[in-house]
Amino acid sequence: MIIPSCLYGRSSEQAFLLDALKRTTEETVEFVGVSGGGGIGKTFFVMETLRNAVPKEGVFAKGKFDSQSASPPYSVWIQAIDELVGQLLMESMLQNEVWKLRILDALEGYAQILIERVPKLELLIGPQPAIQPLPPLEAQSRFHLILNRFFQLFAFRERPLVLFLDDLQWADEASLQYLAYLLEDWKTKHLLVVAAYREEKFRVPNALSHIEIRLAKRGATMSRIHLNPLQSADLKHMLSDAMRDIDGLVSVLLQKTDGNPLFLKQILQDLFEAKLIEFDEYSGRWLWNLLHITETNVADNVAAYISVKIKHLPSSTALALSRAAFLGSSFALESLLPFVEHSADELSGILDYAVREGYLQVLSEVDSQYKFQHDRIQQAAYELLEDYDCSDLHMRIGMSLAQRLRMVGDVNEFEVVNHLNRALNHFERPEQKLELADLNLLAGLKAKQSTAYETLWDICVKPWSYW
Numbered sequence: 384m385i386i387p388s389c390l391y392g393r394s395s396e397q398a399f400l401l402d403a404l405k406r407t408t409e410e411t412v413e414f415v416g417v418s419g420g421g422g423i424g425k426t427f428f429v430m431e432t433l434r435n436a437v438p439k440e441g442v443f444a445k446g447k448f449d450s451q452s453a454s455p456p457y458s459v460w461i462q463a464i465d466e467l468v469g470q471l472l473m474e475s476m477l478q479n480e481v482w483k484l485r486i487l488d489a490l491e492g493y494a495q496i497l498i499e500r501v502p503k504l505e506l507l508i509g510p511q512p513a514i515q516p517l518p519p520l521e522a523q524s525r526f527h528l529i530l531n532r533f534f535q536l537f538a539f540r541e542r543p544l545v546l547f548l549d550d551l552q553w554a555d556e557a558s559l560q561y562l563a564y565l566l567e568d569w570k571t572k573h574l575l576v577v578a579a580y581r582e583e584k585f586r587v588p589n590a591l592s593h594i595e596i597r598l599a600k601r602g603a604t605m606s607r608i609h610l611n612p613l614q615s616a617d618l619k620h621m622l623s624d625a626m627r628d629i630d631g632l633v634s635v636l637l638q639k640t641d642g643n644p645l646f647l648k649q650i651l652q653d654l655f656e657a658k659l660i661e662f663d664e665y666s667g668r669w670l671w672n673l674l675h676i677t678e679t680n681v682a683d684n685v686a687a688y689i690s691v692k693i694k695h696l697p698s699s700t701a702l703a704l705s706r707a708a709f710l711g712s713s714f715a716l717e718s719l720l721p722f723v724e725h726s727a728d729e730l731s732g733i734l735d736y737a738v739r740e741g742y743l744q745v746l747s748e749v750d751s752q753y754k755f756q757h758d759r760i761q762q763a764a765y766e767l768l769e770d771y772d773c774s775d776l777h778m779r780i781g782m783s784l785a786q787r788l789r790m791v792g793d794v795n796e797f798e799v800v801n802h803l804n805r806a807l808n809h810f811e812r813p814e815q816k817l818e819l820a821d822l823n824l825l826a827g828l829k830a831k832q833s834t835a836y837e838t839l840w841d842i843c844v845k846p847w848s849y850w
């Protein structure tokens with residue numbers, strides 16, 4: 384499954400941002416704040432919207448603030464300059480010569496200030512004279528001025544400059560001061576600043592209102608786009624695109640499982656565990672190798688497949704499941720306990736594991752009742768025991784049920800004789816045989832009352848005919 388990397392929804396927001404970009408072809412500076420929770424798609428929205436629009440209509444650079452404050456002040460501006468210089472270096476020699484002269488002219492002998500922070504600028508403009516140090520405040524003003532001169536070089540009427548500042552909520556004080564300075568400068572024109580941020584998370588309090596005030600000084604306004612969760616129609620669109628590629632997998636799995644959903648669930652779980660189907664975070668795709676999946680050997684039918692799987696379970700789980708299968712399609716932990724060599728706590732852990740693996744489901748938490756997920760699973764578990772074990776176990780279960788029938792009476796006679804009749808080889812003494820015959824008679828009479836003749840035959844008569 385491929386989740387395509389295109390922007391879903393957001394059409395009105397896109398139109399809004401593109402309008403702001405258009406307006407910068409007039410004299411204006413534009414500031415667009417894009418807000419929304421983490422992961423709502425701020426970065427993606429801005430990049431996708433501007434990626435297509437800006438190459439034709441302007442120059443684009445971006446910087447991202449760091450959540451850990453690990454980067455030095457102004458680093459977001461340095462990233463943007465680095466990106467712009469990188470773009471210039473890709474142009475022709477002639478273009479580079481023109482840009483070199485423009486930059487040197489604009490920076491008036493102070494270009495070394497930028498080279499110190501963006502070393503690759505030296506490749507474009509050559510080595511520059513050292514700078515006289517100044518007291519901190521004046522040094523900062525000089526730096527701000529040089530930055531302005533540099534950015535202003537890139538903004539033209541027909542080709543505005545677009546700066547994207549991502550994660551503005553983590554901005555440092557110095558970078559924000561410079562942002563205000565850049566926006567306020569009358570010489571700054573044809574500039575669109577797009578800033579993405581999470582509301583309420585600003586490191587510097589009132590950062591946005593300071594910028595708004597500075598913008599207002601030159602008659603510019605701050606526009607805002609708030610990204611809401613995607614609509615269900617957008618999700619539908621996204622999911623149906625993502626599923627389009629699934630046809631090949633569907634036909635292989637259909638062929639392997641014969642459309643049996645139980646089988647399909649089991650196989651899917653196995654394919655995930657064997658990492659034959661994986662989600663690739665990097666590309667945002669579900670990946671699988673259809674050839675490997677096609678070559679995976681699976682048994683011809685569900686029962687065979689499940690019995691192979693069950694055989695590979697840890698022995699304690701296999702044993703508990705096989706004995707549980709003797710008790711019936713559903714059973715209580717308490718009734719299974721006498722037939723395993725585990726404490727109640729251990730058995731509960733084992734059964735929980737079987738639940739997680741999809742063999743059992745919990746019927747009732749209160750009295751620890753479980754149920755096999757499917758009779759095929761119960762059957763596969765049942766077949767795990769060797770013949771000898773089988774009759775031995777039927778004997779033990781039958782005896783314990785018979786005792787319960789005598790003492791409490793809340794047990795079905797059929798269940799008792801069903802187990803005991805499968806363990807006829809254990810009845811050697813005549814009085815034991817007689818007791819069993821009595822029980823069969825009791826069950827037989829019940830069956831006759833309810834005219835359940837097949838049951839009567841299958842459970843009470845047939846086993847004895849071989850005795």
Ligand SMILES: Nc1ncnc2c1ncn2[C@@H]1O[C@H](COP(=O)(O)OP(=O)(O)O)[C@@H](O)[C@H]1O
Nearest residue numbers: 389390391392420421422423424425426427428
């Ligand atoms: N409108 C959208 N359509 C499709 N995918 C989107 C959309 N918005 C976000 N995404 C996906 O969600 C992921 C997170 O978005 P991102 O822009 O990083 O969130 P934010 O910056 O708000 O934390 C992106 O990698 C992108 O693949």
Ligand SMILES: [Mg+2]
Nearest residue numbers: 425426427549
């Ligand atoms: Mg982001």
